[in-house]
Structure formats: C-alpha cells, structure tokens
Amino acid sequence: MNSEHTFDIAIIGSGLGGLACGSILSQQGYKVCILEQHYQIGGCLQDFKRQGVVFDTGMHYIGSYENGQILNTLFRYFGIYDKIQASRLSENGFDVINIAGEEFALPQGVVNFKKKLVEHFPDESKAIDTYFNKLQDIYDSVDLINLRDIPTDDLPRKKGLDENVFEFVFSITANVDLQNILCGLNSLYAGKKESASLFIHSIITLFYLQSAYKLDGGGGQIARAFKSVIERNGGVIRTKAKAEVLKCEEGEVKSLILASGEEIKAKQYISNIDPLTTMEMLEGANIRKVFIKRLREQEQTTSCFSVYIKLKEKTFNYLNANYYYYDEKNVWALDSYSVENWPQGYMIYFSESDEFRGFAENITIISPMDFAEMKPWENTGIENRGASYLKMKEDKAELLIQMVEKTYPEIRSCIEEMFTSSPLTFRDYTGVRRGAMYGVLTDSRNPYDSQIMPKTRVKNLFLTGQNVNMHGVLGVSVAALLTCGEIMGMNKIMSDLRKHVVKN
Known part of the structure; x- marks a missing residue:
C-alpha cells in the first residue's frame, strides 16, 4: 500500500466498535481501512490459546439472541450472524449468584424470573412488579434498540440515567436478600452503590434476561466474522499499524500518520480508541481545553x-x-x-x-x-x-x-x-x-459528564466504542450505529435494520 492510497473511511482500532463500523460502511460501498496497533484484531473480542485450549479475554456470553431480539437483528445486519456458533445457556439458571453461601439461579425470560422471585419472596410481589415495570419502561424508551426511527438529530436524554440503582431498589423493598438478588449482576457494569445508573442496569438486565447464549469456540469468532465481511466488501484491515498523529487543517483531518511514518489519507475518520487518546493525537485542530480537561477527569470503571x-x-x-x-x-x-x-x-x-x-x-x-x-x-x-x-x-x-x-x-x-x-x-x-473493564464510569449523580457524542468538533472525525454509548456487545454495537448514522443518516440505518428482523 503506498502513501497516496486514499480511502473513504479510515478507522483507528479494531475492537467491536471499529469492526462494526467497518462492516456497516463497507456493505454500503464505502472504501474502508481499519488500522490496528497489535498483531491481533478484536480488542476485547480477542481470544488466546494456551496448551491447546482457547480462552476469552472479554466476551464471555451474549444476550437477546433469539430471532426477533435486538442482538440477533444487529448481527444479521452486520452480516455476521451465520458465522457465529452460539448455544443457549441453561433455561433454569443462565446466571447463578452466590451471596454469602446462598445461591440463586436466574432463569431465562422476564416472566420466569419474576415468577421465581415471587415464589421466593411471596410478600414482595408488589415490589417485584414495580421493579420490572420500571426496567421495562426504561428499555422501551430507547428508540434505537426498539428499532424506531430517531425523531430528531439530537439523541434524546436517556431515561433513568440520572437515577441510582440502589436507591431505587431500596425505595421499593426493605428485604435485603431481595435487594441483593435484584442488584446481583452489578459486576457486569462495575456498579458502585453510590453511583450506579438505573439506565445501564435496566438495559443490561433485560438484555440478558430476554435470552442468554454462550459463544461456542469463544468471542474471537466475532472478530473473525467481521473480518470476513469487511474484506469480502473490499475493505482493508491492517495489524501492527499504530496510528500516532491526525494532521488537521481548516477544521478537518487531512491525513493520519502511523508510527512507521506512513501516511494514510481518507475522506472521513473514525476512532474506536479512547476519546482522550484520540484528542491527544490531533495536530493542528482547535479542541477546547475544557473538553480535554473533562476527558482527563472522567472516572474509569x-x-x-x-x-x-x-x-x-x-x-x-x-x-x-x-x-x-x-x-x-x-x-x-x-x-x-x-x-x-x-x-x-x-x-x-x-x-x-x-x-x-x-x-x-x-x-x-x-x-x-x-x-x-x-x-x-x-x-x-x-x-x-x-x-x-x-x-x-x-x-x-x-x-x-x-x-x-x-x-x-x-x-x-x-x-x-x-x-x-x-x-x-x-x-x-x-x-x-x-x-478499565467497561470504560468510563457512568455516574448517576452527574451522568452527562460521562456521555460522549460520536460527532466531534473536527468535521470529518467521529468517535465510536464503549465510551460513546455504553459498554458491552449491545452498547458498543449501538455506538457503531450512532457513529455510522452521522455519515449515512440515522434513519437510513434504522430502515435497513428493520429489514433484518427474523421472527420465530
């Protein structure tokens, strides 16, 4: 590849967000180049082999993977669904929580989980109903994951983002055992009692309750599936290609300089790496100091x-x-x-x-x-x-x-x-x-300081990844949609997404 080669889109980082953007855009005819500093693609999708055994680094299981459910639809839209080997975790207990020696298995399905909770806590049926009604209300309010058109160019404020999980659960029940079970999966978002967001809790909890699957053969297969789709559509993925400088003129990126000194030119650029690192790579851009300060002060999970x-x-x-x-x-x-x-x-x-x-x-x-x-x-x-x-x-x-x-x-x-x-x-x-396991901490006490939009002040530079929307396979996939929506138009994406819904 010579230094004169020009792409439509250059993507920094081959984590899930970068790969999903590459898949979406390459399938739409954009000439895409993904640059990865390591020898292996995938970011948190990476797996590794020791003594003939494959281990995952970050992607251990997925949710909402039945036909008609959101991740199933997203993977079909990305073009990777038929390349993924997955099987359902136990119907009667896909997640087992042991709290000080007492075990509770979470069954698949919201109805099944509610029924089991009421059986264990018959005096708490009202609190249990209140809990699930609240979570469902928050989940239903999100246009994108419910495949509704986005009504304006400005993304709506997330319902429940400024509400605290513990305070909400404490307000509906004084039963400590029930409180602990309802909050028992907070390790999936590194929750802290004083700061955990009810929005994050609601989306993650219902995402896995709707259906839960293990990835047979590990999470690395997702990265390999993306690679196949991107390269089939003419995209280029390069490893050992560390991006060092984004050279800017007149408010836009003109080229990207690799650690090797090679220059990559594209019409538009997407960064799937830490937003602070991205801003620090800019040369010749007018980025507000207050924004850099805000990024530096964001608490990490x-x-x-x-x-x-x-x-x-x-x-x-x-x-x-x-x-x-x-x-x-x-x-x-x-x-x-x-x-x-x-x-x-x-x-x-x-x-x-x-x-x-x-x-x-x-x-x-x-x-x-x-x-x-x-x-x-x-x-x-x-x-x-x-x-x-x-x-x-x-x-x-x-x-x-x-x-x-x-x-x-x-x-x-x-x-x-x-x-x-x-x-x-x-x-x-x-x-x-x-x-950080899950990127920036979303703090219910000051939630919008942790929210980063995909569009930057540099007119052809966009952000994606777990810090743009939220972490996890769903959060990062949605972030990729938001980022590509800035390039293609959000409702064009929503229209295409709905065509990939497969009903049982």
Whole structure:
C-alpha cells in the first residue's frame, strides 16, 4: 500500500466498535481501512490459546439472541450472524449468584424470573412488579434498540440515567436478600452503590434476561466474522499499524500518520480508541481545553485480575451457566474495596470439553481489581515487568483460588495449567485507559459528564466504542450505529435494520 492510497473511511482500532463500523460502511460501498496497533484484531473480542485450549479475554456470553431480539437483528445486519456458533445457556439458571453461601439461579425470560422471585419472596410481589415495570419502561424508551426511527438529530436524554440503582431498589423493598438478588449482576457494569445508573442496569438486565447464549469456540469468532465481511466488501484491515498523529487543517483531518511514518489519507475518520487518546493525537485542530480537561477527569470503571485454568480431563463438572460469587451479604463490594480485603468476590465462566461432554475443559475466574495496585509496574512492557510483578500475580492467583475453594473444594486438584492476567495485561492488549473493564464510569449523580457524542468538533472525525454509548456487545454495537448514522443518516440505518428482523 503506498502513501497516496486514499480511502473513504479510515478507522483507528479494531475492537467491536471499529469492526462494526467497518462492516456497516463497507456493505454500503464505502472504501474502508481499519488500522490496528497489535498483531491481533478484536480488542476485547480477542481470544488466546494456551496448551491447546482457547480462552476469552472479554466476551464471555451474549444476550437477546433469539430471532426477533435486538442482538440477533444487529448481527444479521452486520452480516455476521451465520458465522457465529452460539448455544443457549441453561433455561433454569443462565446466571447463578452466590451471596454469602446462598445461591440463586436466574432463569431465562422476564416472566420466569419474576415468577421465581415471587415464589421466593411471596410478600414482595408488589415490589417485584414495580421493579420490572420500571426496567421495562426504561428499555422501551430507547428508540434505537426498539428499532424506531430517531425523531430528531439530537439523541434524546436517556431515561433513568440520572437515577441510582440502589436507591431505587431500596425505595421499593426493605428485604435485603431481595435487594441483593435484584442488584446481583452489578459486576457486569462495575456498579458502585453510590453511583450506579438505573439506565445501564435496566438495559443490561433485560438484555440478558430476554435470552442468554454462550459463544461456542469463544468471542474471537466475532472478530473473525467481521473480518470476513469487511474484506469480502473490499475493505482493508491492517495489524501492527499504530496510528500516532491526525494532521488537521481548516477544521478537518487531512491525513493520519502511523508510527512507521506512513501516511494514510481518507475522506472521513473514525476512532474506536479512547476519546482522550484520540484528542491527544490531533495536530493542528482547535479542541477546547475544557473538553480535554473533562476527558482527563472522567472516572474509569475498575479493572480486573483474571485466572485462566486448563483443567485435567474429566475432573470438573461443566456448568452451563455463569457463576457470580460474593463473599459477604453485600453485592456492592466495590464500595469497600481495599488491597487488604481482596478478593471480595469473583465471576467464573466455563467452557465445555468437546471430547468429554458434561465436563469443563477450562474456566476463567475474574475478580475486580484497582489499577492503582499496578503503580510499581505501570511503565513496564508486556513480558518485561520483573520478578516482583510475577510474585504479585502468583499471590493474587492463590488468594482467588482459596476463595473459589469455598464453593468448589476440588478445584485445586483439577488444575492442569494456570495462567494469569492483571490490569496491566488488559490495558496493554486492549489499549483501554487504566485497564478499565467497561470504560468510563457512568455516574448517576452527574451522568452527562460521562456521555460522549460520536460527532466531534473536527468535521470529518467521529468517535465510536464503549465510551460513546455504553459498554458491552449491545452498547458498543449501538455506538457503531450512532457513529455510522452521522455519515449515512440515522434513519437510513434504522430502515435497513428493520429489514433484518427474523421472527420465530
């Protein structure tokens, strides 16, 4: 590729947002180039192989994947649905929450979940109805995920964004056990009691309750499916191509300079990397200092420590569900986080053995971890952090295994190989600031400071990704629609989306 080559769209970053934008635009005839600084595409979709076993880094399961449901429709629109291998998690309990030794399995379907809650809490039926009516009202208010035309050029304020999850749940019931169950999946958005947004909670909760699927073969297949679609439509995806400078003149980007010195020219540019990093790449643009200050001061969600375990054959039963554990009767453990009391809980994701059905081949254990603990090694590189870092990871893994043994006392004897990753690993492989699991924290007390629009003051530069709308496969997919809507027209996208609805 020579430096004179010109594209319609140049996209920085090959995470889900960048790939989804590339798929949408390339299918519409735009000449697309995606630039990825690492050797592997996908961002949080990446998987990796150790000892012949594939592990996911970020995408562990998906929701609303039945025909007619939103992610099913989005994947069909992106052109990747027929390339994804997925199967339903357990109908009777796709997510299992253990709160201080008491387990509660969440069944698929809002009606089923409500019924089970009423059976367990017969005196709380009014509170349970109030809870689900509120969540459904918020979900139904979002035009885009309900496939309605967007009525104006300005996106409407999100209902529930400035309401607090805990305060709402506390206001409808004094039953602590019910409160904990209703809020028990807050680890999916790194919720804190004082700041968790009811909008985020509502969308994520109903997204998974409508239907929940595991990705057979891992989340990396999504990135590979996107790659196939984009390249089939004439798009170019380049790895080891780090974007360093966006050269601007007269209020628009004229070219993009790679770390190698190569110049990429396009009519329009989309950044799927951190908005602050994007703004800092601009050369010759008039970006308000107050905006940069706002980006720098945005609170990031917590990072995580992960243990990846290859299991001995036929030693550990497979659970067709995800497992969430809280050591105390408090699902808001992030509020009392400290180095001394880590870990306070964890998530486990299971992969079934193809050869020995009913047994797990590997498991991934994830526990929230503050990036501040990485300060001694913050400026080191991958595979070059020293003995003290390796010792820290060994100690953390041991503490996490000890906690898992409370529920699975046999786990240690089932381990064949074990690998770990820290917040630094997550930061360096995904490019996410401070290794934040879910990007910028949406704070119900000041929600609009965390909201970033896809359109920037540089007229041919757009943003996408988890910080534009919200995190997760649904949030980032919607962000890609919003970004492409700035280029193609939002209601053109909505019209095309509705053509991809497949009803049962």
